[in-house]
Amino acid sequence: MTDPAGFHGIDIGGTKIELASYDAGLREVHRERIATPGEDITAFTEAVCALVRRADAALGAEAPVGIGLPGVTDGISGRQLSSNVPALNGREVRAMLQDALARPVVTGNDCQCFALSEADGGAADGLPSMFGVILGTGAGAGYCVGGSLLRGRNGIAGEWGHWPLPATLAARYGLDLIPCPCGRTACLERYVSGPGMQGLHRHLGGDGAEPLAIAARANAGDEIARRTLEVHLDLLAHGLACVVLGLDPHAIVLGGGLSNLPHLYRDLPEALRRHLFAGAHPPPVLPPRFGDAGGVRGAALLIRQQLKDFATP
Template sequence: MRIGIDLGGTKIEVLALDDVGSELIRKRRPTPTGDYAGTLDVIAELVAFVEAKIGRKGSVGVAAPGAISPASGLVKNANSTVLNGKALDRDLAAKLGRPIKIENDANCFALSEASDGAGAGASVVFGVILGTGVGGGLVVDGRLVSGRNRIAGEWGHNPLPFARDDERPGPLCYCGKSGCIETFLSGPGFARDHFARTGAALTAREIAAAAAAGEAEAGRSLALYRDRLARGLAGLINIVDPDVIAFGGGLSNIDSLYIGLPELMGRYAFSDRIATETRRAVHGDSSGVRGAAWLWPIAPC
């Protein structure tokens, strides 16, 4: 049995999979706000709940914001700031009395979709998350690639490719730089850009709905977003050249996002033809917790 934990800013979810990936049980609890010790307690309680219900122990993998720094062994880059600077992997292993595996939540998303989702059977899969932030993860031949610095897949913190004069220097990003892809392609970034152009305060979903209803300014905003997405993905394709790009996050549910996307990517990528397949995630919001469970290839008996 594989147990996955999705450690989010507002909720902690546990899921158990059998050895062929079938779901056995899942449960959610609110994340204790600003309480690191309380967060560890909730994770331990959820693992204990699953094992009591199923009647056996399992491996434990965790999808978490940020990453474990190879330099310090502590969490870095987490937007759930209570985790930053903490030895989350060692603290959880001590709490649970067993080794655990922790990966960035975007990496877990990519691993889930590569294992038995949108990228199943593909050699190179890049998972893209478009939501409150912009994240990504890379899986090659079924193996998650975290990188030497554990930042592989962080395409959202590269500059927007082929930036135009009115896109420079770009919005300030929380990482301290300006013009990151995330500042343009996140849900808040999309909404902010539409407001700056039109004065209309709409969410990303509302902009897409207005565009579908024929509202001209919303249509222009959506077209610009799609073009920026294509530019960002073209840069990714030039470096990684994946077989499949799997999309997750709230914005991935906007159907019109995919219209003409391969052709747009082809305008910017360094190739005469783009055969990369773009697919929506099969497991949706469950991909993070499923990917956490898949961090262990073989569960202990």
């Protein structure tokens, strides 16, 4: 299938599976969402296959499939780990679905799909490189160069949320070293994600309100909320400054629930600058163009990229 008529993108989550179909020009022609059959692998596979059959009918052709998966894929075995869809844990999901669908299938995580969507036609379209950051229930990213996703040997390029919190920052703010579900301790995502911001609010004497509520309170003059945003911004800026020093992206695009906080676009570049050496300049921090729709679009772009890469001599 070297010249497909279109592409299907699927975003799999703990509660829903969403599919969108695109023609060869990446115009959306079909979209459908169903509940995730999370416990039974047979029911899960049948649900995905039924979704794809209906999408084929809407597109008028059998199309290859890109899938955004929750959790982590073992780079050697291909097995899915730490997924919030229990039926997928320990299974070679890509191979399983490729066999069931009898067509090319590629998988990535939600952060990679988000980044690719924003690099190709999104907020960072046309830039030489970009780092697409999701700040939601966790913190992760994808790194794109020339509009294409770079995944690395293990397929985990961009997992900056599992870098460790520096001892200097932990001491500065008196932070506890919080265990992370990945098995490590004091990963940055435990402090800069949505739940991380809520934890900072509790640590500083607040009630652990939702991030949007914390921001609203800060704007209304609440000192604990203001301090929470200040500490969160400094921790986030440190992590992304390390990304700038290591990868030097031409832009950072934010996604996830915290991307709805206006102060990040206003204040994060200058906060980044304070963690860089003289002469190093922070990249622009941009809001996403596609928002929640970016996951399925990025999944479709992921299969398009793989087919293009395989077709290149």
